[in-house]
Amino acid sequence: MKIQLALDRLPKEDCFRLVGETADFIDLIEIGTGVIKEYGMDIVREMKQRHPGKLLLADMKTCDAGKSEASQAFSAGADIVTVMGFAGNATVSGALEAAVQFGKTVMVDLLEVREPERVKELSGLGVDLFCIHIGKDSQEQGRAAGTASLDLLADVPSARIAVAGGLNKEAVKGLAGSRVEIAIVGSAITGSQNPKEAARHIRQVIDAAQ
């Protein structure tokens, strides 16, 4: 299982510092939605320039203008962009079209998607990478991402799966050995007193489970 470090609600300098400290233990870097709203495509561009060997995800959370927004992020150096699963099919298809043009990838964020039928429909459009996501506001109401929510993808055995939403070391351990390909971890690393050690521990948990 891969680790995607989510950089959310952070100043630019902290984003670069955190990636510098944890780079040995993470596989993907995510520029979070709020960080993109603050710094735009410049931070996507700069992160790719500084870390060309890491896969870079721009968490655009696109819900309209799919082709245009995906192209914007791919042009800036993103390898993966996110599009919301509740977006219209034309938006998802537009983003997928851009991904083909740039030779890159779309991740569909299933935040608030509850119907397996919708996941099958998205798969039919050509989506192969999905993110099961419990958002910040839901987390504050006591929900957390876990293996139970994998049921949403039970009918799409070919789907590649990422999981996000308050994952910590214990939750990542619970995902190890499941279908999940990418554990998206934000605050458990970025909010830790020692981000490098936090990332190292999560990496160890994953390696030990393989």
Ligand SMILES: O=C(CO)[C@H](O)[C@H](O)COP(=O)(O)O
């Ligand atoms: O997409 C996100 C928020 O919308 C976050 O990147 C994702 O939830 C991971 O962060 P955390 O581990 O802090 O929940």
